[in-house]
Amino acid sequence: MTDTNISFVRQEMLQGQTPPLGERGIVRWVRVNLLATPVDAVLTVLALLVLAWFLPPLINWLFIQAAWVGPNRSVCATVAQGGLQPDGWSGACWAFVNAKFGQFMYGPYPIDQRWRVNLVGIMFVALLIPLLIPKAPYKVLNAIVFFFVFPIVAFFLLVGGWFGLPYVETSVWGGLLVTLVISFVGISVSLPLGIALALGRRSKMPVIKMLCVIFIEMVRGIPLVTVLFMASYMLPLFLPPGVSFDKFLRALIGVALFASAYMAEVVRGGLQAIPKGQYEGADSLGLGYWQKTGLIILPQALKLVIPGIVNTFIGLFKDTSLVSIISMFDLLGTVRQHFNDTNWSSPQTPMSGLVFAGFVFWIFCFGMSRYSIFMENRLDTGHKR
């Protein structure tokens, strides 16, 4: 009886077998992602061909052939163009960007006063970063300093004329400085103004509603250059004789008004998406209009439209480049201005300058859009249906 039991019971699990070669690792990935169907295979080959045609010259131009340092245009021009490079050479002229970097950042701002811009920049970053990190403490204090104290300090520092600082008029501001100042002011003015306009448009008072609709639709119907044009040519006509505005301020007003009309439409979208029950619930609690709006409606509505708000910010940031049309020099305008510098003009200069300017704009805009995605996920309370 002891040794008649011939039944076999396996005590341990079988070792899992590795999947067949076509179902694992890189082979599977390639099969599923690149060669799933014949059409996919053809598309992959086509895409690879396009990349092979496009990427090597691009990398070559951007990095390998590029002239990184040099005293003047000779490093960026071929022998036939009066330079040092061999004929047929084509590469980015980063030496130009290197030499003009200070100009691109500050414009013609006096060189011995540039520390003031740097100081404002450091303050800006030091205040902005804790504001963006959700876990950082003292949010309210930080926001108050950032939106109310910082602009005043920055104004006195940048403009000067007080406390022994020499006066720097706005006509010598330029480069990234102008881009950032216009965007910052535009963003911090257009959001509250846009919310006010959106509330006005949703108001039950016909006169207020009509005024807001007229403003929003008029501004949205015309291009920003026209608004800037108006701000620069018409504002002086509207004011009493003798009163004159700084040109920079005029552009600021134009940009802020323009952006606030777009912001109003974004916020209105959020307001419309709030279910009626929320309004009625607030009413039944006995909240007044401002309590209802500020405590119940706006927090929900703004959360819903974060992507739209950030898109408007990005649009505004990009639109600051248009001030060069009313002969102010933002980053793009300054870069273009320096194409004509005889010391540096070569066939490669414009492209290099534009790629640099594009890169700077891209970093800012891409950063904003990534942050908005992060914020959206963080604030997502799962109420979305």
Place this chain on the structure above:
Amino acid sequence: MVSQDISPGTDSGKVSLLNDPKFRGYLFQALALLIIVVLGYWIVNNTIANLQRARLATGFGFLDGRAGFDISSSPYVSYSSDSTFAKALLVGILNTLTVAIAGIITATIIGFIIGIGRLSHNWLIRKICTVYVELFRNVPPLLVIFFWYSGVLAVLPQARQSIALPFGTYLNNRGFYVPSLIMGEGAWLAGVAFLIAVVATLLVRRWAHKRQMATGQPFPVGLTAIALIVGLPLLALAVKGFPMTLDYPILGAFNLKGGSQVGPEFISLYLALSFYTAAFIAEIVRAGIRGVGKGQSEAAHALGLRAGTTTRLVVVPQAMRIITPPLASQYLNLTKNSSLAIAAGYPDLFAVGGTILNQTGRSLEVVVIFMIVYLSLSILTSLFMNWYNAKMALVER
């Protein structure tokens, strides 16, 4: 604010007038109106005073005056520096419309391709489309214009070393040269034939739809349409013995002769607007297609529809409903961005208006013209898109 109703009972006497929401509503509105009227009066007063002080005349009479400046591109109306300001503005408006319409068509095509590409199962295609969208969405349109204008087109070879492209076209730093079509006698018949073909196609489509609804038998409408629209004009031309010739550009010693030239200003603006707006359209298309529930295409498959038919009859009509409103605002954006033409030197409305302003100093009138034209373009586009949207909208019980 006004929605709250105070009951007309006994309490109403005790409530101060200032706490009555209805009264407060009227008060605020009256205040707002008063501020606007006073502000408007002040502005108008100041403007009149300023204009008088600067001895500037007002009114639109100056539009009949001699313009005195040249416009580099006027393909529709004959314009010279002896023409009137009004005609110069007309040229500008037509140029704006040209670049806007061409840009809208190209941007839509590129945008749909990229948007669908972002949803592709193919990893490589998906990534390339994502890079495209992220690249163009995050740079200013002005920069894209300069990129084409001073970065690409300006460094093309000179006319002597023009790059020859297929179909007898040439590319150099003065623009793109294409063969021009010279219509001979009787060529109008082809145009008439084309119109007849379009009408016939529409009729066939209606009839085919009716028949399919009644009997279930499909009819190859697409093939018939191609046959009609290509065939009829060709037939008409054959009857007249092909009365048209192509004028090819010929490479001379210093320049190209013949053909028609598309200037680098137009090309750079057109390409920039198309590529820039296409990135936004791609995102709209992607959102639209993803917005159609998965159950829709699964149900279509369950009914036995093939993949192509599912896309055409089930997914696209529903996606278009989501896509249309934001697409309309992108078209408007493109039209408004065409005012950046001034950066490339293309004589659109804004550039021509700017020149007129510099010559005559009539800032008020020029800005009014800008606003009227751009606002009417906006309104026309939104009316059309609203009509289309209403046509496509979900018909509910």
